[in-house]
Amino acid sequence: QLQLQESGSGLVKPSQTLSLTCVVSGGSVDSGSYSWGWIRQPPGKGLEWIGYIYQTGTTHYNPSLRTRVTISIGRSRNQFSLKLASVTAADTAVYFCARGGVRRGGDFDYWGRGTLVTVAS
């Protein structure tokens, strides 16, 4: 059974960089059949797609976040990571990692439990 687990700093100061990692177990990020993505949810609000990465290293980001986002893949540890620069209070959210399909617009079938990141001084 595939499992994903987010980890990283739960409190980030304004203007700094948010960093999260998603460890994948029961499957491999090297699979060419999937993408590996990040989605976030501000408290009490809806879901927002951040971006995803393919096994090849190709990335696809939300245009509204593109200038601040970097998603990378770490094969040696079967994980992928998110960095979001220059954060503000508006970036406070629960951040989920998830497995997506290989085609754009595919569904996300496995999700991590999510981790709350608060941006505050």
Place this chain on the structure above:
Amino acid sequence: QSVLTQPPSVSGAPGQKVTISCTGSSSNIGAGYDVHWYQQLPGTAPKLLIYDNDIRAAGVPARFAGSKSGTSASLAITGLRAEDETDYYCQSYDNRLSGYVVFGGGTKVTVL
């Protein structure tokens, strides 16, 4: 303002049918991109319910059915049960800019 529009809430009595709409445009649902539906219980991650418009994910009861027509999609829940009371989100893809994944704003289902 979400690219995909969902009603904020729908309600129904136990055993009844409710339908959640997901309205898009010619750059997303109307362009032929598939629609997927998720159920999110409080404090948990979204769970895939329906993918590719009308295919139930593994283990999802037949009470949940998805459909798509034109620039809209719908999720129907028949035989409404107390445990169905939670939030539901639709998801698709929009081909504007360089293309991006879009979610609806979410719908809260209340069982009366």
